[in-house]
Amino acid sequence: MRVSVIGCGHLGAPHAAAMAELGHEVIGVELDAEKCRALGAGKPPFYEASFEELLVKHTGSGRLRFTTDMREAADFADLHFVSVGTPLRKDGNGYDVAQVIGAVRSLVPLLSRPATIVGKSTVTVGTVARLQEIIDTDAQVPGVDLVWNPEFLREGHAVQDSLFPDRIVAGLTSPQARAAIEEVYAPILARGDVALIVTDPPTAEVLKSAANAFLTTKISFINAMAQVCDIAGADVNAVAYGIGIDPRIGHGGMRPGIGYGGGCLPKDVAAFTHRVGELGAQEAHQLLSAVEAVNAGRAPAAVTLIEKAHGSPISGRTIALLGAAFKAGTSDVRDSPALRLAGLLVERGARPVIYDPEALAAARMLHPELAYAETVEQAVTGADLVVLATEWPEFTSDPKLPIAAADLVASRVLVDVRNAVESDAWVAAGWEVWQLGRPPRR
Ligand SMILES: NC(=O)c1ccc[n+]([C@@H]2O[C@H](COP(=O)([O-])OP(=O)(O)OC[C@H]3O[C@@H](n4cnc5c(N)ncnc54)[C@H](O)[C@@H]3O)[C@@H](O)[C@H]2O)c1
Missing domain, CATH: 1.10.1040.10 (N-(1-d-carboxylethyl)-l-norvaline Dehydrogenase; domain 2)
Structure with a gap:
């Protein structure tokens, strides 16, 4: 099938690569010209496990290309995924759905044959009805269907979850739209172990x-x-x-x-x-x-734990902060609890030095005022306290880390605010281990 993916960010780019892997011919539309160029050259603009391999494979195979030009997608594809952003409004009162409205408004008048628009972005209940009105007024041809197909992938597993979803939800109103969904996901549905949940659009939005x-x-x-x-x-x-x-x-x-x-x-x-x-x-x-x-309340609770573990005010103390990504497996630092914690530590007069295996560049861009280290060793050297803030396996499961870090720190205190390490290896290497909601281990 010829498909487009409009909006190639954390969701859309892996989805586009996954659609190519399923055998479709895919065109990704991305407004950000630099991101679009990078994707087209097989270079992911962010880290996401297994994404680079798939991107390289299919930009190479010719099944996946990228453009900034919506007309190219309108001419090429019969099914258009919409995966643009839905950030929170500045006043916090619900989503800003301008990207979704904008994408549909620019696509619909360009369609010159029947097509299915498949929304994947997460939207407020009621948004699909607004988009349907745009289609009803702006479509130049009959047979433009709208489906809401919310995405449940987990960042850090985006490729795996796109290829092997646990469910496919489709809010739709016509047999043609259902047929299009069944066709685009046919290789997945053929496996027989994935539920296709067909609903009306508001149910898909609320679901x-x-x-x-x-x-x-x-x-x-x-x-x-x-x-x-x-x-x-x-x-x-x-x-x-x-x-x-x-x-x-x-x-x-x-x-x-x-x-x-x-x-x-x-x-x-x-x-x-x-x-x-x-x-x-x-x-x-x-x-x-x-x-x-x-x-x-969680980041403030983590600060309280850090102060308790240190036993005296942390002002002036150097804290190795392991992790910047909002979770392991991704370089995404949007609304990252680790960086929220770093900010609170700075407010208390401490000096967090942040290391992350994949998210340093993104963290630096978002918070240039914070201190960063290029390696875990550099981060922990001379630290008064080590705080584990993102559960990367190299922090939680490497048996060598507690031993190597023990000789570099000023005091062997680990505060694990992800409750992710097995404390025995750390305790054996002479560390005190503090976790949220647990007595400390020594
Ligand atoms: N990131 C996830 O893991 C995930 C999972 C499930 C659902 N979602 C939902 O998917 C949507 C996208 O999330 P994201 O994390 O990928 O956001 P993102 O900000 O990383 O990506 C959105 C992309 O859309 C592009 N864009 C905006 N308007 C465009 C247009 N008119 N034409 C072409 N490109 C356009 C932006 O430049 C950006 O690159 C959101 O609604 C989100 O809630 C995301």
Whole structure:
């Protein structure tokens, strides 16, 4: 099938490469000329596991190319994915859907034959109805269908999740639109293990928002339990494990830590909270407001833990901060809890020195005022305290790190605000290990 992917950012670019891998001929449309050039040259503008290989493979195979010209996509493709950004509005009151409206407004009048527009961006319930009005008024030809196909991929696993999604949700209103979705995802559906959930468009919009709302509710729940455990002298990791055995609860999303971040969850929950308030769903609004409040308290809770671990004010102290990305597996630093923590440490007069295996360039661009190190050794040398802020395996699972770092630091105190390390290797190398909601290990 000939498809376009409009908006080639963290979602769209891996999706475009995945569509080529499925056998489609793909054209990616990206407004940012520099990003577009880089993608076309097989160079990812951000780190995402396995993405570079697929991009190189299919820009090489000729099945994937990129353009800044919407007309080229309109002429070429029969199905158009829309994966442009939906940031939070500046006043925080819901999404700014200007990119989505803009992309559809510029595409629709250029279509000269029947086509399917497939929205993947996360939008407020009601947005699809607005886009349908644009199609109804601006389409020059009959047979332009609209489908809402929200995306559930996890950053850091974008390629894997695009090729092997756990579900395909399609909000649509016509048999032609359903046929187009079944055709574009045919290689995935043929495997027989993926649910195709066909709904009306508002249900697809709410389904995506509800998925993120539930995930963040789980994260905030276990983080609130970490607070309880801190006060009660209990161990939240054991609590999470013990309650998660119940299949109604489960272990997914139940690792306590510094809170959710990134380009999706914070703004999606904020926008949904605002929207449910607007709709008058009061209990939903209260629930989601509490989820957000817990999350907002996590970076300050991490600072409190760091101060406790240090045993005296941290002003003037050098802190090796391992991690800048909002989570492991990506260079994305949008709304990163690690960088939020760095900012709070600076406010307390400490000097965080940040190292991240993939996100240094992005972090430097966003926060040039912070201090960075090129290697983990450089970051920990002379540090009064080491803080693990992103759960990269090279920080959490390398048995050599506790031993190598032990000789470089000024004091062997590790504060793991992701509750991600197995403390035994660190304790054996002479470290004190502090984690959220757990007694310290020595
Ligand atoms: N990043 C994820 O893992 C993820 C997962 C699920 C859903 N989403 C949703 O997908 C959407 C995109 O997220 P993202 O993280 O990829 O954002 P992003 O900001 O990384 O990418 C958006 C891209 O769209 C481009 N763009 C904007 N208007 C355009 C236009 N008219 N024509 C061509 N290109 C245009 C921008 O230049 C940018 O590169 C959001 O709604 C997000 O909530 C993202």
